[in-house]
Amino acid sequence: MDARLTPVMQQHAAAKRQYPDAIIFFRLGDFYEMFGDDAVLAAPLLDLTLTSRNKGKPDEVPMAGVPHHSAHGYVARLLEAGHRVALCEQMADPTKVKGIVPRQVVRVITPGLVTDGEQLDSRSNNWLAALEIGGATVGVALLDLSTAELRAAGFSDLSAVLGELSRAGPREVLTGFATEETASSLTRTEALTALGAALPLAAVRADSDLDPAQTSSELGELAPDTEHLDPAERAAVRRALRFARACNPGSPLPVRRIVRWDPASFLAIDTTAQAHLELCSSLMGGPASTLLKVIDATRTSAGSRLLKRRLLAPLVEVARIRRRLDLVELFVVHSRLRSQLFSALSGVGDLERVSVRAALGEATARDLGLLRDGLEAAGRTVQLLEQIEDPNLRETLGLGSLPELSGDRQPVITVDTAEELRRELDLALVERPPAQPKDGAIFKRGFDHELDELDSLRRAGTEHMIALEARYRNETGIPTLKVRYTRVFGWYLEVSRSQAARAPAGWRRKQTVAGGERYTNPELDELAERIETAEQRHRERELELLATLVSRAASQSEPVCALSARLARWDVAAALADVAHRFDYCRPEVDNSSVLEIRDGRHPVVERQIAQGRFVPNDVHLDIEAERLWLVTGPNMAGKSTLLRQVALTAILAQMGSFVPARSAHIGLVDRVLSRVGASDNLAQGQSTFMVEMSETAQILHCATRRSLVILDEIGRGTSTFDGLAIAWAVAEYLDEAIGCRALFATHYHELTALSEQSQHVANYSVSAQELGDDVVFLHRLVPGAASRSYGVAVAKLAGLPEPVLARSRALLAQLENQSDSPAVKHTRPSREHPQQLSLFAPPAATPPAHAHVIDLLRALDIDNLTPMEALQLVARLKREL
Numbered sequence: 001m002d003a004r005l006t007p008v009m010q011q012h013a014a015a016k017r018q019y020p021d022a023i024i025f026f027r028l029g030d031f032y033e034m035f036g037d038d039a040v041l042a043a044p045l046l047d048l049t050l051t052s053r054n055k056g057k058p059d060e061v062p063m064a065g066v067p068h069h070s071a072h073g074y075v076a077r078l079l080e081a082g083h084r085v086a087l088c089e090q091m092a093d094p095t096k097v098k099g100i101v102p103r104q105v106v107r108v109i110t111p112g113l114v115t116d117g118e119q120l121d122s123r124s125n126n127w128l129a130a131l132e133i134g135g136a137t138v139g140v141a142l143l144d145l146s147t148a149e150l151r152a153a154g155f156s157d158l159s160a161v162l163g164e165l166s167r168a169g170p171r172e173v174l175t176g177f178a179t180e181e182t183a184s185s186l187t188r189t190e191a192l193t194a195l196g197a198a199l200p201l202a203a204v205r206a207d208s209d210l211d212p213a214q215t216s217s218e219l220g221e222l223a224p225d226t227e228h229l230d231p232a233e234r235a236a237v238r239r240a241l242r243f244a245r246a247c248n249p250g251s252p253l254p255v256r257r258i259v260r261w262d263p264a265s266f267l268a269i270d271t272t273a274q275a276h277l278e279l280c281s282s283l284m285g286g287p288a289s290t291l292l293k294v295i296d297a298t299r300t301s302a303g304s305r306l307l308k309r310r311l312l313a314p315l316v317e318v319a320r321i322r323r324r325l326d327l328v329e330l331f332v333v334h335s336r337l338r339s340q341l342f343s344a345l346s347g348v349g350d351l352e353r354v355s356v357r358a359a360l361g362e363a364t365a366r367d368l369g370l371l372r373d374g375l376e377a378a379g380r381t382v383q384l385l386e387q388i389e390d391p392n393l394r395e396t397l398g399l400g401s402l403p404e405l406s407g408d409r410q411p412v413i414t415v416d417t418a419e420e421l422r423r424e425l426d427l428a429l430v431e432r433p434p435a436q437p438k439d440g441a442i443f444k445r446g447f448d449h450e451l452d453e454l455d456s457l458r459r460a461g462t463e464h465m466i467a468l469e470a471r472y473r474n475e476t477g478i479p480t481l482k483v484r485y486t487r488v489f490g491w492y493l494e495v496s497r498s499q500a501a502r503a504p505a506g507w508r509r510k511q512t513v514a515g516g517e518r519y520t521n522p523e524l525d526e527l528a529e530r531i532e533t534a535e536q537r538h539r540e541r542e543l544e545l546l547a548t549l550v551s552r553a554a555s556q557s558e559p560v561c562a563l564s565a566r567l568a569r570w571d572v573a574a575a576l577a578d579v580a581h582r583f584d585y586c587r588p589e590v591d592n593s594s595v596l597e598i599r600d601g602r603h604p605v606v607e608r609q610i611a612q613g614r615f616v617p618n619d620v621h622l623d624i625e626a627e628r629l630w631l632v633t634g635p636n637m638a639g640k641s642t643l644l645r646q647v648a649l650t651a652i653l654a655q656m657g658s659f660v661p662a663r664s665a666h667i668g669l670v671d672r673v674l675s676r677v678g679a680s681d682n683l684a685q686g687q688s689t690f691m692v693e694m695s696e697t698a699q700i701l702h703c704a705t706r707r708s709l710v711i712l713d714e715i716g717r718g719t720s721t722f723d724g725l726a727i728a729w730a731v732a733e734y735l736d737e738a739i740g741c742r743a744l745f746a747t748h749y750h751e752l753t754a755l756s757e758q759s760q761h762v763a764n765y766s767v768s769a770q771e772l773g774d775d776v777v778f779l780h781r782l783v784p785g786a787a788s789r790s791y792g793v794a795v796a797k798l799a800g801l802p803e804p805v806l807a808r809s810r811a812l813l814a815q816l817e818n819q820s821d822s823p824a825v826k827h828t829r830p831s832r833e834h835p836q837q838l839s840l841f842a843p844p845a846a847t848p849p850a851h852a853h854v855i856d857l858l859r860a861l862d863i864d865n866l867t868p869m870e871a872l873q874l875v876a877r878l879k880r881e882l
């Protein structure tokens with residue numbers, strides 16, 4: 001203890017010692033104050049003025065404060081900046097203790113442990129990830145305190161972990177190491193850097209080492225659940241729990257079980273594919289044009305969280321997928337039931353999170369009101385479905401059985417327990433209880449006799465005051481005399497300045513204000529005291545009743561969460577059915593076959609962005625055993641990327657258990673979706689585009705299996721023509737011969753189409769365009785065979801290249817095409833033995849060297865990325881060269 005500090009600052013120092021990583025919000029009356037380094041750090045982030053405490057004294061410290069009732073906005077901003085905030089509260093009523101009020105940290109809020117509804121995105125989970133790196137397995141635990149969910153899994157290496165974490169999108173990552181070196185022999189710093197780079201939105205921190213001796217005490221009642229976990233997974237779980245407990249010293253954690261998830265039971269969508277396919281966020285940023293956005297018609301928060309999770313982690317088990325599809329189909333067929341369900345569900349709100357806040361002891365009266373309303377809507381929903389008699393429908397809906405609860409430690413969930421709680425809440429609470437007790441009544445009259453009496457007392461007191469005012473006016477003859485109350489001054493008598501002389505001698509002057517004089521007298525003081533006491537006791541009784549009700553709600557939090565999970569499944573199925581109905585999706589046939597056949601398939605997002613009915617549907621038929629690799633050619637803007645992406649999105653939708661935008665679809669299970677798109681599409685990142693492109697391609701070739709779906713859009717574009725073509729060629733060959741997976745390969749290298757002559761598994765398709773004079777019309781229709789030409793000049797015209805440049809380009813093109821008809825540069829089918837026969841590699845013997853150079857320049861030209869000025873300069877240069 002530092003004797004130079006005042007007792008209050010000693011309390012602060014103790015809190016800081018206990019939570020050195022957190023900014024301490026130290027409660028002093030109506031404010032949270034920050035001191036020392038915390039104040040210096042936070043003041044600029046929160047636009048606060050930095051002042052100081054004990055100014056001029058030896059223990060002067062910087063200080064900044066925020067009003068306690070508006071604290072959560074400030075807390076949110078500090079979390080946003082990646083900080084942790086410890087709330088150090090007054091543990092007793094300052095008016096009742098002699099000397100210094102005891103203070104204690106009751107809660108540390110960190111980005112990964114937010115439970116406040118206003119700070120959470122209701123449509124996403126808020127994960128804290130804890131990692132244990134070092135052994136043969138990397139253990140991962142994901143904890144969402146706001147929904148009381150805890151999941152664990154093990155991975156063979158850090159890169160697999162990164163892929164998994166990027167789908168979960170944790171807000172905070174705690175990284176611990178079992179040994180000095182990590183499994184992939186990265187140092188601790190390297191591992192942390194890799195995590196930070198892969199998860200730009202998360203606060204990534206190194207956590208202290210775990211003490212192996214403490215295992216069971218830290219796991220508490222969850223210990224039995226961890227028996228089937230790998231040691232690294234158990235360590236990760238311990239790390240998450242230890243952290244959450246340390247941050248919530250005042251309340252037990254509401255987590256009741258650990259769900260182990262096996263990464264192999266989900267369709268892997270690599271990080272790049274998640275981004276390129278714009279599943280949950282678009283490349284331009286924001287959720288505007290994402291797949292999630294177009295399929296999320298859910299009515300409850302838990303439903304929309306579940307939908308998002310399913311979209312990012314579709315299944316790879318036929319039976320489970322079919323069960324989900326059955327439920328969607330049920331709601332497609334029974335459209336009346338669907339709309340009834342929707343209207344019942346729309347009152348459910350966020351039952352899950354409200355109930356977990358109760359379990360954490362953090363629920364406000366307002367939360368309890370929401371819980372009551374949510375339970376009522378939930379009851380209506382269950383009743384609606386319970387009326388159904390058809391046993392098949394009941395089975396599909398999961399009624400009667402409780403598949404979500406397994407294991408003997410789970411209590412039996414009945415709607416009755418929830419109904420009982422709803423009735424209790426309903427008896428107690430007013431229609432709209434306030435978040436803060438000071439903002440109005442919480443309890444109905446008649447609910448608690450004592451509370452009603454205290455209320456009558458304080459009301460009687462106030463009426464007494466009004467009577468007193470009338471009497472004093474009479475007695476003094478001051479008609480403007482007023483009895484008033486303010487929070488700071490309490491009750492007083494106010495007399496205007498001109499009348500002040502008439503105030504009785506026995507009155508004590510309390511304060512002089514602009515409008516007049518303020519007085520008190522013994523009679524007023526005594527009455528004020530009686531009112532204050534009644535107020536105080538009323539407040540206490542209200543808080544007492546509230547605490548009882550919160551703990552009642554807490555005791556039911558587990559069944560309520562189970563009920564919410566059940567509703568969420570119905571919600572998701574009905575939402576997908578609604579989308580299927582409105583946008584004409586079909587039920588996909590999913591099995592273990594080798595095909596991927598889509599008839600009249602559409603891109604679910606693009607079709608909504610263009611005029612209705614304008615999207616041109618296309619057929620795709622890939623088969624591992626037959627044509628598995630399609631080379632797709634066609635001019636820029638014809639719709640190649642759209643086609644590629646729509647195939648991947650259709651497979652993802654089907655395997656998450658959704659209907660798909662097509663006339664029919666047959667999906668033989670896919671185990672991974674891997675993709676990479678053209679270099680020019682992520683130029684913004686400012687990295688060497690070719691390097692990025694190649695490392696993404698490398699990743700794909702390493703991860704793909706025979707069951708994967710690979711989508712490659714314009715690879716090799718980031719380098720010179722020869723290199724690019726050579727690499728694209730080799731990659732396509734490798735995909736076909738070494739991996740043998742289903743793949744779509746869009747390319748502008750027409751030479752590549754010769755691959756189909758080399759392999760029976762490769763086929764050429766093109767997205768057609770039609771020439772009308774010098775113009776081009778995109779038909780967006782996929783047809784067999786390679787594109788005959790690239791329409792580059794026509795596209796250049798569309799883009800606004802000046803007419804003289806276009807004319808000159810046409811002339812040059814004609815010339816070049818004539819030359820390439822000469823035998824020496826004729827396209828020849830390359831073979832493995834004679835790769836030098838590939839046209840581009842052929843020596844330009846028949847062409848004069850200057851011409852050859854001009855041809856090379858033109859071939860290497862990326863018209864898409866050419867400004868009109870550059871085009872003109874190029875034409876000038878070409879002319880010079882000739």
Ligand code: ADP
Binds near residue numbers: 606634636637640
């Ligand atoms: P590419 O990859 O061939 O350059 P894109 O796939 O980017 O072409 O498509 C260009 C534009 O054409 C898209 O933004 C979309 O508006 C439109 N488009 C693509 N496919 C279709 C289609 N099947 N039906 C209607 N419009 C389409």
